Amino acid sequence: MAGRIREEDIKRVRDASPIADVIGEYLQLRPAGADNLRGLCPFHEERTPSFYVRPSRGVFYCFGCAQGGDVIAFVMKHDHLTFVEAVEWLAGRAGIQLRYEEGSAAPRSQQSYRTRLLEAHKVAHEYFMEHLATPEAAPAREFLAERGFDAQVAEHFQLGYAPAGWENLVRHLRARRFTDKEILDSGLASPGRHGPMDRFRGRLIWPIKDLAGDVIGFGARRLDEHDTGPKYLNTPETPLYKKSQVLYGIELAKREIARRQQAVIVEGYTDVMACHLAGVPTAIATCGTAFGTEHIKILRRLIHDDAELGSGISRAQIIFTFDGDEAGRKAAERAFAEDQRFVNQTYVAIEPNGMDPCELRQHKGDAAVRELIAQRVPLYEFALRSTVDQYDLDTAEGQIAALDAAAPI
Structure with a gap:
């Protein structure tokens, strides 16, 4: 801070x-x-x-x-x-260099270093975007095309490609006068036996930005089936990137979230893209972590729930679109616990066949994505239904157990 x-x-x-x-x-x-x-x-x-x-x-x-x-x-x-x-x-x-008071939370040296890390991310982002058009990036473009995203969409969302190899980005950043310490501290490289090595290699890249629109990290999707690394790899915790505080797409969605008093929480990068293209411009996603209190703080800056405290009625809506599988249902129930600290009306939108927004757009078109959001149900109703469905309501024992389980909700 x-x-x-x-x-x-x-x-x-x-x-x-x-x-x-x-x-x-x-x-x-x-x-x-x-x-x-x-x-x-x-x-x-x-x-x-x-x-x-x-x-x-x-x-x-x-x-x-x-x-x-x-x-x-x-x-x-x-x-x-x-x-x-x-x-x-x-x-x-x-182009003004700011000075900070002595003893403040961010002295000048720390703030100047943060600026250097932001500059490193800007250079890396430009590098990744340039490489999306190269022959090597054909698998990345195919991945996008298979999901209904063309070159114009990739440009709009500023997607990129990290070339395979251990030091491509490191060498590029060194040539731009960044030190190895800055490269490592930014999370763009990992320590290796012979110096920093690229963290992202042979992957499709999404830029992750803060509310001000500065790139603070990246999300990367594995493309090579022989790659033994995780399917999705994000920037590690850095002075810029705190996974509990970042929301992918927030810089694109913030004005519509504030204007509509609505935020749609999806699970993945492609889900955000699909929602925005389908006419749901309030979609954002957590980056490899559950929606939590720090995310709520960010949304509170955009959605004004405090005015409704007295009446208990809120115009704002938070809509979770989890996958319809068991993991998605558990995620929705975890979100319900967070809702106790969030005054807004909170909803869940789950596609009956378990399709996420990206899959839904592919198979049924833009209108189906909008309809999914329109058919949302209150989160408390979803949580109650999910809890009660675990018991046999045809027996007295099952009914009593269901009531006991539902009581806290």
Whole structure:
């Protein structure tokens, strides 16, 4: 967690980030008077522009939803970032090196090193994307094509390919002046007898990003049947990548999650892709771990459940789409335990034949994926049904046992 940024640096960031230029990167602004610009508000639905920017004062205000503030407030609100994250993002845009107060949670040296690790991931991501078009990557392209994903889809989701070999990426990063320590600490390589060796080799690559859109890790799918490694391999725990805190697709889905007050939790990378292509742009996935409290904290930044605490009624929806097999059912029941700490209405959407969203899109088309989400059932109902179905309700003993098991729910 980043620490306190020096006040003079915050002022430098504001001064170096003209509000009209920054907001103009997000939406179209048109002149509206001597010192005003106007556009459609990004924070609520409207047809007549009520969102105004006053460059001379460095502020914005919407007369429709009463949102307003300076350039930092806009980035915080629009991209769902904390104050520190927004300042850091703007500083990176302006090329400003931030300084942190002594004794803060992230001293300057630590924050500078984090920036180096982010840069290493950016270089690695570009390297992987370039290699997806190479002859060696044909199996990766075939894997995608078999699941209904063409080159345009791969480009949209910024997929890549890690070439086979032990030091391809390591050599590339060294050539870009990254040290072996930086390469290892980033999780892009593993220690070997003769130095760092590529962690991802001969695999299809998905970039995993944070809310700000920075690449913090990768997910990789095995393509060679002779590869004895795991089918899916993720970045290990690093200063950037904490698996309990990452959600694949969050940078793509965050605006629609906030706008619709809905998040669809799927299991895999291809499920996220299938959902987005099918018209479910709120889909995200955990990366090799169960949905937990840290993921809930991320969603709380996007979905506002606190306003409903008094009434007990929430407009927001969290929808889990687990596989229909036994493992998927157990995952849904684990999620129910987490739901006790989450005020939102929580649902489950399971395809009767056990197909995941990617398989469903392949076999039945986009409409079937949308219908799956539309036919969701409350999680408590699913948990009760799954529990009761384990007992013989034709006997008194079974009925009593089912009641005992269902009581905690």
